[in-house]
Amino acid sequence: MGILSALLIPIWVIWFTIAFFAWYPTLGQWSGIQAYANSFQAAPFLLWTTPCFLLAMTFIVFMVSVYNYASEEKKGFGLLGVAFAIVYGAILGTHYYLQTFVVPQIIITGKTNSSALDGMSLLVLGSPNSLFGGIEAFGYGIMGISMLLAAGVFAGNDRINKVVRGIFILNGIQIISFFTPLSANIVVASIVALVIWVITLPVAAILIAVLFGKQSRHEQR
Template identity: 35%
Template sequence: MLMTITDRSPIALKEWEMGTQAPPSTIANPPAGNANRLGFYISILTAMIAVITLGIAVFTPPISGSYCRKDCIDYPYLDIVSRFPRDYIWMYSAIVLTLLFVALMVCIHEYAPAEKRIFSHIGLAFAIISAVLLVGDYFVQVSVIQPSLENGETDGIALLTQYNPHGLFIALEDIGYLMMSAALLCAVPVFSRTNRVEKAIRWIFIGNFILAIIALVALSIQYGVDRGYRFEVLVLSLDWIVLFVTGILLSTVFRRAMSVATHPATTGS
């Protein structure tokens, strides 16, 4: 007689800890198998869009603030109509990446074993906060700033525009990407198996958050409230690189879980 291993089986729990089995909650569970399949594709898409977004941003040099080297735009930042759309293209990609990040966190939550879901749930909450801040921030730039300038409506532009290193755009990016780092940190307990892939994911998520906090504290000490773009550039670069690298690693995790869920293990009795 064959007995399917369930999520209560000590054998399933042991194999999951050793990295040779899918999370106990996914075995003989078709909905979980679908989540793993979606997680696999979302991971790959996230890695692809992350590297594309980073590449576009690298080739969009700043024209204001501390990183501008020539032909800089100064307050009140009204001479920027000609900069559209080239200075805004990366934002469209960043919006897609941010939405994929939320979808990825949902898949990680579905992958998590029951006793670790509280952590992934908290991470998902941080991810949603991050997405609301960042998507709203970018959408305002591409849908409000440019048409306002073209119609001569300049009131409030200096506070909202991306070219103001002390403006609302940079502040929302700072907190948005810090929330993204916090979301990834909360996902660390989910990847508690001993195989190299999950170990790497854990340390990358932890290291990313630690570096972000160190950067924030160090730049705040050195520059005070006049951080400008410095923290924003650093924290978004860290998050994008992490999403690229761990997107590849997570695709491996989901592929393994998907394979095991498709062919559930059995034991004789």
């Protein structure tokens, strides 16, 4: 499961990146929840929320595998990484479940029944009053803490352990750094942080898959 989860993470991130940056320019200026509902298209929206939901589930398995990989003296770092990964998964798993399976149905209903849209401006991306950015910032900030803590697992002096440790630290700091700009709706800073994240997280996951593969081959000898 460790290698599989490590290989799935880049797939979810690349899928999300392509779908999100294709959808985002269609968002337009906020003109109210009814205008949002009238222009809402479910398919492009679901194309980027679905991999986010899958990532939240996969990341927990990934971090459990990192814990299992850790040496006995480093398992404390791995366990802390798992603990924060579970919190991240619970927050953003719930968030993206709602965004994928609940919110679109309500928005579609609101095209013909405006009363269904009451309070929905709090839940949709693009609304100046939305909780969307704050929830994401908190969830991904917790993910960053998870990666920072798990970096302590990779204490080996070989090149791949050093690179993985460095990328985990970079990724963790970077995710936490976009805590504030995303929750404050600072779009440019959030997009820059997002671009860095979609590069560093897949690289870290692929390197972890290599480490897991090396460990598996060693155990089979």
